[in-house]
Amino acid sequence: GENVEQHPSTLSVQEGDSAVIKCTYSDSASNYFPWYKQELGKGPQLIIDIRSNVGEKKDQRIAVTLNKTAKHFSLHITETQPEDSAVYFCAASNFNKFYFGSGTKLNVKP
Amino acid sequence: DGGITQSPKYLFRKEGQNVTLSCEQNLNHDAMYWYRQDPGQGLRLIYYSQIVNDFQKGDIAEGYSVSREKKESFPLTVTSAQKNPTAFYLCASAIRDTLYEQYFGPGTRLTVT
Numbered sequence: 210g211e212n213v214e215q216h217p218s219t220l221s222v223q224e225g226d227s228a229v230i231k232c233t234y235s236d237s238a239s240n241y242f243p244w245y246k247q248e249l250g251k252g253p254q255l256i257i258d259i260r261s262n263v264g265e266k267k268d269q270r271i272a273v274t275l276n277k278t279a280k281h282f283s284l285h286i287t288e289t290q291p292e293d294s295a296v297y298f299c300a301a302s303n304f305n306k307f308y309f310g311s312g313t314k315l316n317v318k319p
Numbered sequence: 320d321g322g323i324t325q326s327p328k329y330l331f332r333k334e335g336q337n338v339t340l341s342c343e344q345n346l347n348h349d350a351m352y353w354y355r356q357d358p359g360q361g362l363r364l365i366y367y368s369q370i371v372n373d374f375q376k377g378d379i380a381e382g383y384s385v386s387r388e389k390k391e392s393f394p395l396t397v398t399s400a401q402k403n404p405t406a407f408y409l410c411a412s413a414i415r416d417t418l419y420e421q422y423f424g425p426g427t428r429l430t431v432t
Contacts, residue, residue: 306364310361
């Protein structure tokens, strides 16, 4: 089955700095890679996603890159703000099942 | 408002009792999922259903059961056979044609003592 590894497990940055979270996956059949933000006690919310036929996608301060050859993808958050503090999960999907990373707790210090 | 609702938000049970967690969606999504989340870990798939009256086991189905009698509803029963049931349970749904963008409910925190 698919195995998704996510690093780092915790990340602390100063407000205004950039944050990068990285994930690797093992199954070359995976073709959809979403990122979720989870606030304490709530369900994850989809913040950005990328499909295997695309190398990079941006949405305002958030971007995701995908390297299919190396089987890794990354989340980039620029100009971080305190409200970005949360747990972020990556996932890889091969159409009908999703496999999640273990999460990164991001702390943005004001 | 369209969305996924899970009830209750907090649930307490005694060991040895079965308990059913509710998940309802009004997004007209065909596929529905149940995940378990433990502290410091990612989400692990318990069961999923792509269509009414059909469902498949996920990676950690032992001790759990589900039903899908209606498109809108996908209840999860945590049975007494589940050795470590205390966890945060998340329900999700997706459009079947793409089976890509999953939307999550707010979760139910189950504590079994």
